[in-house]
Amino acid sequence: MTDQYASARLGLPYMQAAQAQKHITHNQALERLDVLAQLTVESFSQNSPPSMPSEGQIWIVGESPAGAWAESSGKLAAWSNGGWLFITPQNGWQAASGRELRLYDGGEWVPPSPVLNNIQGVGINSAFDMHNRLAISSEATLFSHEGAGHQVKVNKSAPGDTASLLFQTGFDGRAEMGTVGNDDFSIKVSADGATWHEGIAVDQATGKVRLPSGAEIAGALSGEGAENLPGMISAEVDTNDVTTGQTRTVIASVNSRASASGSAAMATDNCHASETRSAALASSFMDVPGNTAAAIASTNGTVAGQRSAVLASHRCDAPGARSLVAGSLDCVCATNGQGAVIASRATLNNVNGSLAMGNGASSSQADASTANRTIHLYGTNGNIQIAGSMTSSHTFSDFAEMFPNATGVALPLGTIVTEQGGAVRPAGPGDEVAGVVTGTAVITAGDTPFAWQGRYLADEWGQPIMETISDPDHEGDGPAPLIETRKENPAWNPDAPQVPRSERPAEWTRVGLLGQVLTRVAEDVAPGDRLSAVDGIGVRSAELTGLRCMNITQPFDPAKGYAVGRCLVNVRV
Numbered sequence: 001m002t003d004q005y006a007s008a009r010l011g012l013p014y015m016q017a018a019q020a021q022k023h024i025t026h027n028q029a030l031e032r033l034d035v036l037a038q039l040t041v042e043s044f045s046q047n048s049p050p051s052m053p054s055e056g057q058i059w060i061v062g063e064s065p066a067g068a069w070a071e072s073s074g075k076l077a078a079w080s081n082g083g084w085l086f087i088t089p090q091n092g093w094q095a096a097s098g099r100e101l102r103l104y105d106g107g108e109w110v111p112p113s114p115v116l117n118n119i120q121g122v123g124i125n126s127a128f129d130m131h132n133r134l135a136i137s138s139e140a141t142l143f144s145h146e147g148a149g150h151q152v153k154v155n156k157s158a159p160g161d162t163a164s165l166l167f168q169t170g171f172d173g174r175a176e177m178g179t180v181g182n183d184d185f186s187i188k189v190s191a192d193g194a195t196w197h198e199g200i201a202v203d204q205a206t207g208k209v210r211l212p213s214g215a216e217i218a219g220a221l222s223g224e225g226a227e228n229l230p231g232m233i234s235a236e237v238d239t240n241d242v243t244t245g246q247t248r249t250v251i252a253s254v255n256s257r258a259s260a261s262g263s264a265a266m267a268t269d270n271c272h273a274s275e276t277r278s279a280a281l282a283s284s285f286m287d288v289p290g291n292t293a294a295a296i297a298s299t300n301g302t303v304a305g306q307r308s309a310v311l312a313s314h315r316c317d318a319p320g321a322r323s324l325v326a327g328s329l330d331c332v333c334a335t336n337g338q339g340a341v342i343a344s345r346a347t348l349n350n351v352n353g354s355l356a357m358g359n360g361a362s363s364s365q366a367d368a369s370t371a372n373r374t375i376h377l378y379g380t381n382g383n384i385q386i387a388g389s390m391t392s393s394h395t396f397s398d399f400a401e402m403f404p405n406a407t408g409v410a411l412p413l414g415t416i417v418t419e420q421g422g423a424v425r426p427a428g429p430g431d432e433v434a435g436v437v438t439g440t441a442v443i444t445a446g447d448t449p450f451a452w453q454g455r456y457l458a459d460e461w462g463q464p465i466m467e468t469i470s471d472p473d474h475e476g477d478g479p480a481p482l483i484e485t486r487k488e489n490p491a492w493n494p495d496a497p498q499v500p501r502s503e504r505p506a507e508w509t510r511v512g513l514l515g516q517v518l519t520r521v522a523e524d525v526a527p528g529d530r531l532s533a534v535d536g537i538g539v540r541s542a543e544l545t546g547l548r549c550m551n552i553t554q555p556f557d558p559a560k561g562y563a564v565g566r567c568l569v570n571v572r573v
Contacts, residue, residue, distance in 0.1 A: 053079035330362035392442035398515030400441035410505035415536035426536030438512030
């Protein structure tokens with residue numbers, strides 16, 4: 001039954017008409033509200049009350065409470081005004097202990113989301129079942145490296161089992177590759193998903209290749225015998241009987257051509273590799289007129305640029321030199337040097353030395369536009385442009401900048417600093433607070449992670465000075481195209497050692513200038529206090545300084561001489 005003299009959700013007592021000593025009722029409500037608002041606890045399960053609790057500390061009572069907590073299992077126990085205040089939690093309440101968050105589900109405090117370990121299955125834009133425990137529905141799936149290589153492993157229990165990749169049409173099998181029923185590697189195909197034909201088999205012990213269903217070769221095999229084949233099939237004609245007297249390869253293809261020396265069409269439909277060292281692989285309706293270019297796992301596009309490629313894409317072109325389009329739809333990379341479009345739709349990249357990503361509405365490649373870019377990374381100057389927002393994994397973070405260290409000694413994290421002559425030192429009485437030495441910055445300006453900060457020349461406003469040169473990597477006929485690049489400082493020595501500023505703490509200090517920063521504070525500092533500093537440690541200030549304590553995260557430690565508070569930097573209102 002709901003208490004008519006208290007609030008329905010939090011049980012805050014109401015003041016009654018003509019009530020004497022109304023402040024008592026009001027304070028009782030504030031006491032409960034102080035416990036429940038922004039609920040933080042010392043422990044999620046404790047059975048014995050602490051011997052010396054501090055005012056405002058809260059525990060969640062365990063299943064076997066003792067002492068003053070007896071008969072209060074599952075309740076919140078708050079030490080308030082020298083006594084225990086017990087509150088029964090309600091379904092859906094949340095509490096934090098340090099960095100751990102729990103949700104009350106009506107019976108116990110549980111993590112707010114499931115632990116993704118030993119779960120039955122995962123469905124991404126799809127539904128899993130007990131046979132397909134991982135189900136993904138998307139235009140493409142990316143497995144990338146973490147700094148080096150990357151392996152996709154398909155493991156089976158015994159040689160008689162199957163470890164394979166199955167390719168389907170309408171959930172009906174059409175092709176399969178892997179170790180099927182034994183440890184030999186094989187590739188087989190089916191027209192109906194029921195009857196299968198093994199095309200290639202590789203013996204596990206010897207590496208010898210068999211063609212169980214036979215082979216159709218329009219030209220001739222080169223080599224001195226079956227035991228000494230050079231590992232390739234060289235054909236003088238293709239599936240369209242276009243003959244030019246050049247060595248080229250067409251394998252398992254329909255209406256496809258390889259019409260230049262060293263060109264190849266493999267597992268293709270209506271593809272043409274027409275330039276030296278050009279190739280179309282596992283593709284359909286792809287034209288590859290570029291020298292040393294390739295179309296791989298793609299459809300309905302053109303690869304005309306030298307050393308260019310279209311990979312796992314549909315209706316995409318790579319007309320520029322050293323350009324790449326990957327995992328995309330209706331995109332064009334028209335750069336003339338080191339350009340790419342990845343995981344995008346209807347996006348055009350025409351800037352040399354850059355990577356573009358984007359998403360636009362499209363029904364054909366003609367819809368590709370630079371206006372559809374959402375991310376653009378520039379390799380020439382290191383700039384990044386984004387259309388959205390950036391997020392950090394920190395529970396809180398700040399914006400920081402590297403400053404020269406005036407002390408010559410590394411300043412510890414949490415030290416409040418002041419700026420003097422462009423350098424920083426621990427702030428003292430009367431000093432203006434510039435910021436706090438931080439280790440949680442989501443953005444750090446002024447670091448030098450790659451090279452000497454003066455490697456490239458700049459004008460009086462810090463803008464890069466550019467110069468126009470002939471492309472040093474140009475190959476082929478005609479003059480080299482002109483490219484624009486940053487002008488290098490003659491004093492730059494690429495052989496000199498370069499250590500980032502962030503790794504030289506005695507010389508440079510990362511200072512949090514805006515945001516939430518963990519700060520060293522004095523024993524008497526409380527949430528809401530404005531701070532100045534003594535020897536870099538925050539002390540209470542009557543002034544509206546640029547540093548305000550939000551909450552105390554670590555209590556005062558006499559041995560250390562400070563407490564730790566989460567403080568908001570550069571708030572002067």
